[in-house]
Amino acid sequence: MFNTTEEYLDALKIEMQGSDSALLQDALADAREHLSTALAVACEKNAELKEADALKIIVDEYGTPEETASAYKEVERRTSPSLKQTAAKPRSALGRFFGVYADARAWGALLYMLIAFITGVFYFSWAVTGVSLSASFVIFIFGLPLALLFLLSVRGLALLEGRLVEALLGIRMPRRPLFSHQGMKWFDRLKALVTDKITWLMLVYMIIQFVLGTIYFVLIVTVLSFSLSFIAIPFLQEFFDLGTLYIGDKHYFFPAWSYPLFVFGGFILWTIFMHIVCGIGQLHGRLAKWLLVTD
Numbered sequence: 362m363f364n365t366t367e368e369y370l371d372a373l374k375i376e377m378q379g380s381d382s383a384l385l386q387d388a389l390a391d392a393r394e395h396l397s398t399a400l401a402v403a404c405e406k407n408a409e410l411k412e413a414d415a416l417k418i419i420v421d422e423y424g425t426p427e428e429t430a431s432a433y434k435e436v437e438r439r440t441s442p443s444l445k446q447t448a449a450k451p452r453s454a455l456g457r458f459f460g461v462y463a464d465a466r467a468w469g470a471l472l473y474m475l476i477a478f479i480t481g482v483f484y485f486s487w488a489v490t491g492v493s494l495s496a497s498f499v500i501f502i503f504g505l506p507l508a509l510l511f512l513l514s515v516r517g518l519a520l521l522e523g524r525l526v527e528a529l530l531g532i533r534m535p536r537r538p539l540f541s542h543q544g545m546k547w548f549d550r551l552k553a554l555v556t557d558k559i560t561w562l563m564l565v566y567m568i569i570q571f572v573l574g575t576i577y578f579v580l581i582v583t584v585l586s587f588s589l590s591f592i593a594i595p596f597l598q599e600f601f602d603l604g605t606l607y608i609g610d611k612h613y614f615f616p617a618w619s620y621p622l623f624v625f626g627g628f629i630l631w632t633i634f635m636h637i638v639c640g641i642g643q644l645h646g647r648l649a650k651w652l653l654v655t656d
Contacts, residue, residue: 363413363416363417363420364412364413364416365412365413365416366393366396366397366400366416369392369396369416369420369426370389370392370393372426373388373389373392373426373429373430374389375426376426376427376429376430377430377433377434380430380433380434380437381437381533382650382654382655383523383533383534383535383536383650383654384433384434384437384533386535386537386539386654386655387433387535387536387537388429388430388433390535390537390538390539391537392423392429395419395423396416396419396420396423399415399419399422399423400412400415400416400419403415403418403419458632458636459632461632461635461636461639462632462635464639466530466531466639466642466643467635467636467638467639467642469528469529469530469531469642470529470530470638470639470641470642470643470645471581471635471638471642472529473525473526473529473530473642473645474574474577474578474580474581474638474641474642475577475578475581476525476529477570477573477574477577477578477645478574478575478577478578479574480522480525480570480574481570481571481572481573481574481575482571482574484518484522484566484567484568484570484571485567485568485570485571487514487518487567488515488564488567488568491511491514491515492511492564494507494511495507495508495511505547505548505551506547508551509547509550509551509554512551512554512555512560513554515560515563515564515567516538516539516554516560516563517538518563518567519563519566519653520535520538522566522570522649522653523535523536523649523653523654524536526645526646526649526650529642530642530643530645530646530649531646532643532646532647532649532650533650534649534650534653534654535653535654539559539655559653559655562652562653563652563653565652566648566649566652566653569648569652573645577641580634584630584631584634585631587627587630588627588628588630588631588634589627590627591623591624591626591627591630592623592624592627592628594615594620594623594624595617595620595623595624598614598615599617
């Protein structure tokens with residue numbers, strides 16, 4: 362028997378101990394939304410109905426915490442991120458080294474690092490502009506509603522970022538927005554957003570994404586340039602008669618026997634970088650989960 366919604370949610374937390382934090386956030390958000398909405402409707406129909414009595418009827422329809430937790434765990438087992446399903450690794454060291462090109466996580470992380478530069482610039486611009494305008498106009502009547510819209514947009518961007526992280530990095534992230542009472546007055550909602558630490562952690566992530574996105578972009582461009590330069594040396598010298606070293610007015614050419622070494626070196630350099638990219642993707646996913654998922 363549960364007297365309040367919070368008691369039900371606490372029981373659900375206990376039943377889902379050991380589950381992924383993003384899954385727990387989704388389950389709690391869904392349960393809170395369903396129970397709060399159903400409770401409001403029940404009380405509206407019968408004002409004399411006690412909350413505990415109404416909640417008992419709702420729980421009978423929605424399911425006990427044990428049933429709800431079991432259902433979510435089963436759904437999660439069937440719909441876990443595709444990139445999280447790691448393929449069998451080659452046994453030989455050579456196979457593991459070059460097998461990175463067949464690893465979807467490596468290519469997903471590489472694509473994410475490229476996208477992170479764009480999203481980082483947008484997040485940073487949005488965060489700085491939103492905070493500046495909200496702080497500047499807070500003394501006016503329209504300042505507080507503007508701040509509310511900005512903070513709600515931050516929640517929305519955090520959810521979209523989570524979907525991007527899960528799709529490309531294979532890290533389980535929330536798939537549903539955090540529940541907020543639809544009937545809550547706009548000032549109360551603003552107060553709830555401002556006092557919720559997850560809102561500020563989301564803003565911190567948006568700033569960090571700008572820094573990391575810039576670093577990722579520079580790394581990719583630099584390593585790709587060196588790799589392609591090494592591979593292109595034989596072609597530039599043989600087909601275009603271009604020297605690879607310029608010192609003053611003199612052009613220097615590498616001997617023909619060194620061509621395979623340069624091509625092989627460029628390929629090895631990029632292969633090593635792909636392994637590094639895969640590791641960066643996993644670390645970034647953990648950072649995103651730490652900042653964007655509630656405890």
